Amino acid sequence: MRHRILALAAVFALGACGTAEEPKAAAPAELTVWIMDGSVTQDLLKKFETEYEAAHRGIDLDIQIQAWDGIGERVTAALASTDAPDVIEVGNTQVAQYSASGGVTDLSAKVAELKGEDWLPGLAQPGRIDGKQYGIPWYAANRVVVYNKDLFAEAGVKEPPKTRDEWLEITEKLNQGGNQGIYLTGQTWYALAGFIWDEGGDLAVQEGGGWKGALDTPQALAGMDFYRRLQALGKGPKDADEANPPQHEVFAQGKVAQIIAVPGIAARVLEVDPKLKDKLGFFPIPGKTADKPGAVFTGGSDLIIPAASQRQEEAYELVKALAGEQFQTELAKAMSFVPNRTSLAGVLSGDEGTAAMAKGAAHGRATPNTPNWAAVEATSVIKQYMTAVLTGGDPAAEAKKVSEAITTTLNSGS
Numbered sequence: 001m002r003h004r005i006l007a008l009a010a011v012f013a014l015g016a017c018g019t020a021e022e023p024k025a026a027a028p029a030e031l032t033v034w035i036m037d038g039s040v041t042q043d044l045l046k047k048f049e050t051e052y053e054a055a056h057r058g059i060d061l062d063i064q065i066q067a068w069d070g071i072g073e074r075v076t077a078a079l080a081s082t083d084a085p086d087v088i089e090v091g092n093t094q095v096a097q098y099s100a101s102g103g104v105t106d107l108s109a110k111v112a113e114l115k116g117e118d119w120l121p122g123l124a125q126p127g128r129i130d131g132k133q134y135g136i137p138w139y140a141a142n143r144v145v146v147y148n149k150d151l152f153a154e155a156g157v158k159e160p161p162k163t164r165d166e167w168l169e170i171t172e173k174l175n176q177g178g179n180q181g182i183y184l185t186g187q188t189w190y191a192l193a194g195f196i197w198d199e200g201g202d203l204a205v206q207e208g209g210g211w212k213g214a215l216d217t218p219q220a221l222a223g224m225d226f227y228r229r230l231q232a233l234g235k236g237p238k239d240a241d242e243a244n245p246p247q248h249e250v251f252a253q254g255k256v257a258q259i260i261a262v263p264g265i266a267a268r269v270l271e272v273d274p275k276l277k278d279k280l281g282f283f284p285i286p287g288k289t290a291d292k293p294g295a296v297f298t299g300g301s302d303l304i305i306p307a308a309s310q311r312q313e314e315a316y317e318l319v320k321a322l323a324g325e326q327f328q329t330e331l332a333k334a335m336s337f338v339p340n341r342t343s344l345a346g347v348l349s350g351d352e353g354t355a356a357m358a359k360g361a362a363h364g365r366a367t368p369n370t371p372n373w374a375a376v377e378a379t380s381v382i383k384q385y386m387t388a389v390l391t392g393g394d395p396a397a398e399a400k401k402v403s404e405a406i407t408t409t410l411n412s413g414s
Contacts, residue, residue: 028053028057028058028059028060029058029059029060029311029314030060030061030062031059031060031061031062031086031087031311031314031315031318032062032064032085032086032087033061033062033063033064033085033086033087033088033318034064034066034075034078034085034087034088034089035063035064035065035066035089036065036066036067036068036071036089036301037065037066037067037068038068039089039139039301039335040331040334040335041334041335043334044330044331044334045063047330048321048322048327048330049061049063052318052321056317059314059318061318064085066089071090072094072097075088075090075094075098076098076101078306078308079098079101079103079104079306079307079308080101080103081308082308083308084103084306084307084308084309085306085309086305086306086309086310086311086314086315086318087303087304087305087309087315087318087319087322088303088304088305088306089138089301089302089303090135090301090302090303090304091299091300091301091302092122092123092126092127092135092137092140092298092299092300092301092302092366093126093299093366093367093373093374094374095126095127095129095134095135095302095304096126096129096369096370096371096373097371097374098134098304099129099132099134099135099304100129100371102307103306103307103308104134104135104304104305104306104307105134105304105305105306105307105309105312105315106132106133106134107133107134107136107305107316107319108131108132108133110133110136110316110320111133113320114136114319114320114323115341116133118341118342118343119137119340119341119342120137120140120298120338120340120341120342120361120362120364121298121363121364121365122140122142122296122297122298122300122361122364122365122366123137123138123139123140123298123300123302123340123364123366124137125365125366125369126302126366126367126369127302128369129369134304135302135303135304136302136303136304136319136323137300137302137323137340138300138301138302138303138322138323138340139300139301139328139331139332139335139337139338139339139340140298140299140300140337140338140339140340140361140364141262141264141298141299141300141337141338141357142262142296142297142298142299142338142357142360142361142364143190143191143194143260143261143262143285143296143297143360144260144261144262144263144282144283144284144285144353144356144357144360145160145258145259145260145282145283145284145285145286145356146251146258146259146260146261146263146265146266146269146280146281146282146353147160147257147258147280147281147282147283148251148254148256148257148258148276148279148280148281149278149279149280149281150254150279151174151179151256151257152174152257152281154176154177154179155170155173155174155176155179155257156173157170157173157174160281160283161283161286162286162290163286163287163288163289163290164198164226164286164287164288164294166286167230167286168229168230168233171230171233171234171257171258172233174257174258175233175234178255179255179256179257180233180234180235180255180256180257181233181234181257181258182230182231182233182234182236182256182257182258182259182260183234183235183236183247183250183251183256183258183259184230184231184234184236184259184260185231185236185237185238185240185241185242185244185247186231186236186237186238186239186240186383186386186387186390186391187239187240187241187242187383187386187387188241188242188260189241189382189383189386190296190297191227191260191285192223192224192227192382192386193295193297193365193367194285194294194295194296194297194365195223195224195226195227195294196215196219196220196222196223196224197223197295197365198223198287198288198294198295199219199220199222199223199226199288200219201214201217201218201219201220201222201223202214202217202219202220202368203215203220203367203368203382203406204368204370204373204376204406204407204410205368210407210410210411211368211370211372211406211407211410211411212403212406212407212410213402213403213404213405213406213407213410214403215382215385215399215402215403215406216396216399216400216402216403220399221395221396221399224386224389224395224399225395227386228389228390231390234256238387238390238391239387239391241383242259242260242261246268247259247261247265248261248265248268248269248272249272251265251269252269252272252273252276253273254273254276260285262299262357263282263336263351263353263354263356263357264336264353266280266282266353280353281352282352282353282355282356282357283356284296284356284357284359284360285360287363292362292363293359293360293362293363294360294363295363295364295365296360296361296363296364296365297364297365297366297367298361298364298365298366300337300338303319303322303323305319323340325341325344328340328341328344329344329347332344332347332348332354333347333348336348336351336353336354337354338354338357338358338361342361342362345358345359345361345362368410370410372409372410372411372412372413373410375409375410375412376406376409376410379405379409381402381405381406381409382402382406384402385398385399385401385402
């Protein structure tokens, strides 16, 4: 009996040792995510993080908020490192610049699964470089017409215009009693881009393996002519952009009937004069015909996965969730952004400003998809061209000069 008890004790001892030597559960895989300051509320981010980690037990999200100032240098350095974040939010027009480094994962094979056929064109296009999808559309924001309802009523204007011709007629009618029909500066070039796109033109086009400035085409000249006619119906400076002086401050004085801006500018207007709270209206920038709004520049953000990420599959699943219907709906409602899909435009229908923005976003476009476009913007040549035309310069001659300058810049180093 004593030997049997000793034998059983030995068995239990071996069992206990075996239990002690069992491997511990693997630590969760940490995914580092860079989100830009102002893109998502802290509450929504925390909710997403909690729910995502609960549904993906092996994942630990490390969400880091990044400032826009200096972000280009930080992203470029991260893409070149061996310890890059797993997912990065970038401005939609920055994708070309970053993908040129070779440090961004090609997600072309995932487009169908991500419902790419439903993406907003103005977000999808800049994320696609040479036929490959590097940037996954996340959210959009674009310009609309913000108007003073009281001034419209005083002028007997009952409904916003649906076409460009109606817009000109109504704006001229609004020029009464010392009011400006519209405050449009001479260098609001994103608005000009929309008018050019409506005419079938572009800012630059690819040609013979390079790029060519296209502001001297008949279509682009027609867009500039419409801009000239609209701008003349107000007193905006011809040699400044909408920040000089800040157009929301001008509009807040109550003597301007319309400005072209993102709907969020309403909050800035109300900071200056809270009494305008119920007097602000919004409508999409009119197109050439009443069946669809005018083309607009689509600003916003895309999501990229650095090639250096050690967890490509996990990073993609995270992008899929952030770009999916549930989070897109929550993000749009929390931030008044346009979702990445045209079919989700209805989630903004309860707010006049964001609803107008969503209608325009369906016809959104982006700047030429080349890493060198940022250099064109830095030179301000388009702004200078606009001022030259508005102050009496020959449109064709000025357009030829700016197109040549754009051609040189876009092909620099290529």
